[in-house]
Amino acid sequence: xxxxxxxxxxxxxxxxxxxxxxxxxxxxxxxxxxxxxxxxxxxxxxxxxxxxxxxxxxxxxxxxxxxxxxxxxxxxxxxxxxxxxxxxxxxxxxxxxxxxxxxxxxxxxxxxxxxxxxxxxxxxxxxxxxxxxxxxxxxxxxxxxxxxxxxxxxxxxxxxxxxxxxxxxxxxxxxxxxxxxxxxxxxxxxxxxxxxxxxxxxxxxxxxxxxxxxxxxxxxxxxxxxxxxxxxxxxxxxxxxxxxxxxxxxxxxxxxxxxxxxxxxxxxxxxxxxxxxxxxxxxxxxxxxxxxxxxxxxx
Amino acid sequence: xxxxxxxxxxxxxxxxxxxxxxxxxxxxxxxxxxxxxxxxxxxxxxxxxxxxxxxxxxxxxxxxxxxxxxxxxxxxxxxxxxxxxxxxxxxxxxxxxxxxxxxxxxxxxxxxxxxxxxxxxxxxxxxxxxxxxxxxxxxxxxxxxxxxxxxxxxxxxxxxxxxxxxxxxxxxxxxxxxxxxxxxxxxxxxxxxxxxxxxxxxxxxxxxxxxxxxxxxxxxxxxxxxxxxxxxxxxxxxxxxxxxxxxxxxxxxxxxxxxxxxxxxxxxxxxxxxxxxxxxxxxxxxxxxxxxxxxxx
Numbered sequence: 030x031x032x033x034x035x036x037x038x039x040x041x042x043x044x045x046x047x048x049x050x051x052x053x054x055x056x057x058x059x060x061x062x063x064x065x066x067x068x069x070x071x072x073x074x075x076x077x078x079x080x081x082x083x084x085x086x087x088x089x090x091x092x093x094x095x096x097x098x099x100x101x102x103x104x105x106x107x108x109x110x111x112x113x114x115x116x117x118x119x120x121x122x123x124x125x126x127x128x129x130x131x132x133x134x135x136x137x138x139x140x141x142x143x144x145x146x147x148x149x150x151x152x153x154x155x156x157x158x159x160x161x162x163x164x165x166x167x168x169x170x171x172x173x174x175x176x177x178x179x180x181x182x183x184x185x186x187x188x189x190x191x192x193x194x195x196x197x198x199x200x201x202x203x204x205x206x207x208x209x210x211x212x213x214x215x216x217x218x219x220x221x222x223x224x225x226x227x228x229x230x231x232x233x234x235x236x237x238x239x240x241x242x243x244x245x246x247x248x249x250x251x252x253x254x255x256x257x258x259x260x261x262x263x264x265x266x267x268x269x270x271x272x273x274x275x276x277x278x279x280x281x282x283x284x285x286x287x288x289x290x291x292x293x294x295x296x297x298x299x300x301x302x303x304x305x306x307x308x309x310x311x312x313x314x315x316x317x318x319x320x321x322x323x324x325x326x327x328x
Numbered sequence: 329x330x331x332x333x334x335x336x337x338x339x340x341x342x343x344x345x346x347x348x349x350x351x352x353x354x355x356x357x358x359x360x361x362x363x364x365x366x367x368x369x370x371x372x373x374x375x376x377x378x379x380x381x382x383x384x385x386x387x388x389x390x391x392x393x394x395x396x397x398x399x400x401x402x403x404x405x406x407x408x409x410x411x412x413x414x415x416x417x418x419x420x421x422x423x424x425x426x427x428x429x430x431x432x433x434x435x436x437x438x439x440x441x442x443x444x445x446x447x448x449x450x451x452x453x454x455x456x457x458x459x460x461x462x463x464x465x466x467x468x469x470x471x472x473x474x475x476x477x478x479x480x481x482x483x484x485x486x487x488x489x490x491x492x493x494x495x496x497x498x499x500x501x502x503x504x505x506x507x508x509x510x511x512x513x514x515x516x517x518x519x520x521x522x523x524x525x526x527x528x529x530x531x532x533x534x535x536x537x538x539x540x541x542x543x544x545x546x547x548x549x550x551x552x553x554x555x556x557x558x559x560x561x562x563x564x565x566x567x568x569x570x571x572x573x574x575x576x577x578x579x580x581x582x583x584x585x586x587x588x589x590x591x592x593x594x595x596x597x598x599x600x601x602x603x604x605x606x607x608x609x610x611x612x613x614x615x616x617x618x619x620x621x622x623x624x625x
Contacts, residue, residue: 062422069419070437072497073425076463077440080452137347138498146344148336148582156348163355167558167607169602171358171581173365173587178371179357197354200347201612231341249594261562276447283451292455299448306443318439322505 070305077303092290108295110282116298118271119278126192126274127256131249133196137244141200142207143237145258147219157208164201172265179266186268194262199252202324206251209323210244211237244283250313254306255318334469346446350413359604365597392573393582394599398606400488400579405497405556405610409549411496412503416548419500420507421537425529435508439501442602450566457481481499481568491567491576495560510544511537546618553590557607580602 083091084106086099131295144156145189175194176185184190218240219232227235238245260276267273273281279298286295310317359615366384388394412573419438423431441449456463456482480490514537522532538545561580564570570577570585577585579599587596 040514041428054486059426059428060428066419066422066434070434071502073437073441076452076456079463080455091461092381094462096466097602101594140343143338144566147341148343150340157343159356160351163351165554165558165607165611166359167358167580167600167603168355169558169561170362170581171599171606173356173597173600174361175354175591176588186400193350194354197350200351222408229335230342233343254443254507258447260445260447261565261584263564264582275444279447279451283454292461295451299451302445303448306445310440310443317443318435318505319443321502322509325502325506325580 084300104294112300119275123275130195130256138203146208146211368594416503426510435549441498510541
């Protein structure tokens with residue numbers, strides 16, 4: 030849809046109208062509209078905060094007063110989950126999968142995105158559409174054969190096998206975002222570099238890659254969060270506890286907690302799982318929201 | 329360009345072939361061979377793979393759990409679409425129209441659950457629904473509605489509806505932002521014109537805002553439907569594992585159970601084919617249904 034914006038209006042108009050609109054609203058009505066917003070903020074913040082606070086409470090405290098503050102903050106739950114519940118290996122494995130997976134996705138996606146976006150060749154649209162349509166296909170069907178494929182390659186129950194699967198699974202999204210990004214790079218730069226005798230490999234590495242850095246960062250953060258959070262493929266493709274990623278390790282504690290009632294330890298492990306995401310979100314909030322909304326608008 | 333044809337093709341191959349090879353091996357091949365496996369009875373070892381034609385599909389039609397899983401999936405689709413779209417639209421309009429100062433705060437907070445791990449969301453909410461310690465029952469008791477407390481996830485009636493709320497909770501932020509993006513592109517002159525004509529704010533919402541953000545609404549609905557049909561089973565798996573008594577099984581979690589717990593890989597693959605077909609048909613029908621005259625003022 031094309032909306033003709035009246036430029037003279039948008040230059041001065043909106044601010045004035047905005048002020049007019051804000052002042053025109055009666056106070057009672059503004060409070061009424063704000064109320065749901067405040068309530069929803071609480072609905073989001075309260076459980077998360079409560080989970081993090083719970084991580085600092087002893088089990089006795091959790092039972093006595095599940096929704097209150099702890100008498101004193103103690104780190105025993107973190108130590109317990111780290112030392113006795115394999116959270117240390119979980120964090121380590123997840124870090125490997127996340128970092129290697131995100132890097133591998135870039136190595137695979139950047140050259141393909143460049144070729145699909147800039148080079149003219151037969152079948153380029155077909156290949157592009159093949160990648161993009163994979164974003165809409167339910168991958169569950171593929172996981173059964175993938176299980177046996179990994180078994181044949183000796184990559185089952187192997188975090189490097191999982192890394193490879195992760196990287197390939199994020200290719201469609203990454204290629205989609207990167208091609209969009211590269212299309213905004215002016216062609217003159219590549220052309221003049223080529224005239225200066227730079228090989229296409231050099232153009233890709235020294236011109237295109239640095240110029241698409243913003244898109245590359247967005248894609249990498251999105252992929253990293255995805256890999257850090259992923260649960261189901263890890264559940265299917267990993268089996269032994271020493272290979273568990275964080276999601277599986279946390280889920281394991283949860284299943285144990287149903288019998289041991291070690292809720293504090295569970296909260297501590299959940300907190301460990303969520304803190305890196307909170308940090309990334311605090312730093313890259315704009316990129317993440319933009320990356321996700323644009324990724325979703327593709328259709 | 330000082331480049332021979334051969335060099336160009338070599339570069340193209342360098343860019344495309346390794347990536348496409350891996351994509352073909354780890355994405356395209358599994359999808360196609362999933363279809364192929366669905367014609368076999370197969371418990372996993374290579375020796376006892378037996379071709380049984382359409383038997384898995386016949387079995388699916390006679391399996392009384394299958395229609396329930398489909399129903400559950402579409403129950404989640406419908407409740408999520410309505411729950412998310414109504415709340416997200418309300419929040420988006422409220423934030424954009426009121427021009428409130430703390431708008432960035434709401435954007436940041438509402439969106440955060442979208443990037444939380446499904447494991448964390450699932451376990452957190454399992455605990456919120458915990459019969460003895462959970463927030464829901466504590467709150468009900470606190471306001472004097474103690475007779476409404478129940479083991480939410482342990483009840484065959486309430487388990488599935490209880491899964492809807494975490495999904496809405498986790499999804500709203502993204503769609504709110506998408507709709508806010510749409511509202512942001514609407515020229516203020518439309519509202520001024522509408523105001524001059526004496527339209528109430530309610531009318532402005534129905535006659536100006538909604539038609540003009542229809543493309544965003546359409547994309548949002550499609551996105552919710554696709555992600556629910558293709559991924560709702562992850563939350564189900566974490567929160568209930570399909571129980572109690574299959575009352576929350578969706579197609580994907582049933583596939584997991586058949587294939588990876590009971591080792592009926594052929595039957596699991598047939599369920600996978602069903603998911604694929606239903607998902608594609610639903611999206612196709614929805615696209616026709618949501619087609620609406622493009623509005624241009």
